[in-house]
Amino acid sequence: GDSVTQMEGPVTLSEEAFLTINCTYTATGYPSLFWYVQYPGEGLQLLLKATKADDKGSNKGFEATYRKETTSFHLEKGSVQVSDSAVYFCALITGGGNKLTFGTGTQLKVEL
Amino acid sequence: DTEVTQTPKHLVMGMTNKKSLKCEQHMGHRAMYWYKQKAKKPPELMFVYSYEKLSINESVPSRFSPECPNSSLLNLHLHALQPEDSALYLCASSQQGQGAYSYGYTFGSGTRLTVV
Numbered sequence: 001g002d003s004v005t006q007m008e009g010p011v012t013l014s015e016e017a018f019l020t021i022n023c024t025y026t027a028t029g030y031p032s033l034f035w036y037v038q039y040p041g042e043g044l045q046l047l048l049k050a051t052k053a054d055d056k057g058s059n060k061g062f063e064a065t066y067r068k069e070t071t072s073f074h075l076e077k078g079s080v081q082v083s084d085s086a087v088y089f090c091a092l093i094t095g096g097g098n099k100l101t102f103g104t105g106t107q108l109k110v111e112l
Numbered sequence: 113d114t115e116v117t118q119t120p121k122h123l124v125m126g127m128t129n130k131k132s133l134k135c136e137q138h139m140g141h142r143a144m145y146w147y148k149q150k151a152k153k154p155p156e157l158m159f160v161y162s163y164e165k166l167s168i169n170e171s172v173p174s175r176f177s178p179e180c181p182n183s184s185l186l187n188l189h190l191h192a193l194q195p196e197d198s199a200l201y202l203c204a205s206s207q208q209g210q211g212a213y214s215y216g217y218t219f220g221s222g223t224r225l226t227v228v
Contacts, residue, residue, distance in 0.1 A: 032214060043221040043222045046218070089154055095213050098168070098208075
């Protein structure tokens with residue numbers, strides 16, 4: 001079946017540091033890939049997405065590139081802020097399906 | 113309107129109570145979902161409705177009863193819950209099939225349920 005593997009957290013960074021959260025996937029078909037963010041006490045928000053190989057999703061300074069050859073979709077940001085502190089979920093859907101498969105989530109803490 | 117609205121935001125109920133969670137969207141999405149999320153865990157799929165019909169039930173206990181009265185509304189009826197059912201319950205919606213594949217889901221902010 002489909003699965004998503006994320007790096008263990010929590011990840012603790014100083015403000016303005018560079019962020020990478022690793023995500024790799026296994027899928028039976030050709031998936032679309034997503035990053036969702038969950039701020040404390042809130043629901044999930046779609047952060048960015050990519051639907052085919054070599055696509056780059058971007059939003060709010062975050063980026064991720066769909067790498068089919070390495071089955072990866074790593075999340076990056078050049079300079080994190082305290083307000084980026086949240087849990088980040090990598091997820092996928094395979095074509096024709098309605099089931100969103102999540103990774104375990106990575107908690108990010110950004111300190112001054 | 114690009115939101116999924118869930119009510120109530122917080123709910124405390126006893127093990128003998130009956131309560132309902134409500135979810136509403138006006139994006140024209142024809143797939144709607146209930147998820148359960150425990151602390152520090154990813155959301156777990158409970159139910160999927162497609163064109164107002166239940167299409168997936170992930171072996172959820174019968175004390176959880178979903179209902180989709182129309183294309184905009186989704187309810188989750190709760191009865192005789194256990195303390196371990198305490199969690200954040202998330203509703204989501206998406207376009208059907210290939211639309212979900214391209215655009216993903218839109219989630220509500222959730223109902224935080226405590227069973228005492």
